Amino acid sequence: MTTWSTSCMDVTAEPGGAMLFLKSCCCPCLVIGDIHRRAGGIGGFACGCISSTCCCPWAPCVMAMSAQVIAQRAGSEESPMKACCLTACCHPCYLSQVSRECIIKQIQPKQFQMEIILIK
Numbered sequence: 001m002t003t004w005s006t007s008c009m010d011v012t013a014e015p016g017g018a019m020l021f022l023k024s025c026c027c028p029c030l031v032i033g034d035i036h037r038r039a040g041g042i043g044g045f046a047c048g049c050i051s052s053t054c055c056c057p058w059a060p061c062v063m064a065m066s067a068q069v070i071a072q073r074a075g076s077e078e079s080p081m082k083a084c085c086l087t088a089c090c091h092p093c094y095l096s097q098v099s100r101e102c103i104i105k106q107i108q109p110k111q112f113q114m115e116i117i118l119i120k
Helices: 017-026 028-038 044-054 056-073 080-089 091-104
Strands: none
Touching: 017 028, 017 091, 028 044, 028 056, 028 091, 044 056, 056 080, 056 091, 080 091
16 A cells, blocks of 8 residues: 655645645644545535534544545555544644645545436
């Protein structure tokens, strides 16, 4: 398995650079919401954003689930414990890293195909 494209502590790495890190520091709910949306989490952006704002203790859990999905889609692996610890201990760095990975690997939410069934 491969690792993340950028380091967790490389806060000025592109894409996103220092502005993404600043956004992760000042408004982490927006970054968590975007990551949750790209991971295809229940409720998309709004649920990720609200759960990280209103239910602060649950933010590491939301990120642990979302980061695992992002890592799998990017072709790497992330343990839930590591994701929880990184979110709790150095959240701006980790949020930036996962968000950069979404941009680099162009990870978007999965699109669901609707089928029309005609009943005679």
